[in-house]
Amino acid sequence: MDTALFEERKRDHIRHALDPSNQASGLSRLDSVRLHHDALPELDFDEVTLAGTCLGSPVKAPLFVAGMTAGHRDASHLNRSLARACAARGWAMGVGSQRRELQGELIDDWKELRKEVPSLVLFANLGLAQVRTASNEQIGRVIDSIGAQALCIHLNVLQECMQPEGTPQFRGGLARIVELSRSLHVPVVLKETGCGFSRRTLERISDFPIGAIDVSGLGGTHWGRIEGARAATTITGESERKVDALRARAARVFADWGVSTVDSVLSASQILPERVEIWATGGVRSGLDAAKLIALGAHSVGFAKPALEAALMGEKSLHEWMESQEFELKTALFCSGHSSPQQLRERGVAQGSDVWTIE
């Protein structure tokens, strides 16, 4: 692997993810969902609790920071801040792609970090492109290096097409996911990266022995746009790269490609069996957004870009931002007459339009 190119790409990703033009804002359909107000909740605000479990591990909130920043050296301080804050507040956390760790790199950094946050519920992360060719032993070592509770396998077909140095090879992926899910000692989570899951894809994975899916739907960070922005610029540093006009043009055509986060969660809650947890990321920008997705069927809700922004402003800002998401989620539960996310989810799934409406 070209380490300079890899580090450069990871830095580019963070820079472009923070650019508002690479956000598919307004396409999550979260703005069209409304939770019904309950003027007589027969509850005190203090009775509302966010605590529950995530794949069997206790958490203090059904919220997580989605995988972003593994794999390059500059990111280790960001990972530390995110990990410390998630451990303190009882959120779960995913790390970004651990592709380099498959070759044994950066493993010691992770071991150090894990020592600082032994109680953190943490998810490892590899792309399907890597999982297809890596051995079970290599993957097991990546998971164990961070003491992960689950392995997220990310699916990123559009990104691989638009990435100048992409690897759009997915043949054999379905069988490999099933085989790996059966042999690993932790559950597998299938995760998109901002383009969501259609009904057809969900039907194909509905009997897979996986622990959860993270729908990562359209409406937030969009990897077609980000790779398009990379393709449109030249890199003159160590890993020189020319403008890729073909991909830059195509990325504009595919700028709104994907299934919205709302549609992905609704389909997942209709199609997947109850044993598979539904996690929702993709354009979640408030605790109220999280409550809406829980009402539609999500067990846990995650944030990537907003958590990155908050972490870049320092640990105090990160804590304040996390506190806001919790307070907004609690307020949505209280004002809709629910004492816990579990109760909102159960009522929302069983009674649908008694609890929410989609305009």
Ligand SMILES: Cc1cc2nc3c(=O)[nH]c(=O)nc-3n(C[C@H](O)[C@H](O)[C@H](O)COP(=O)(O)O)c2cc1C
């Ligand atoms: C800077 C950045 C890096 C990311 N890297 C990864 C990654 O390595 N692996 C992965 O599965 N998802 C990655 N993601 C996708 C997120 O986990 C998430 O699914 C997606 O960004 C949608 O959430 P958002 O709209 O809140 O950003 C990354 C997101 C960001 C913002």
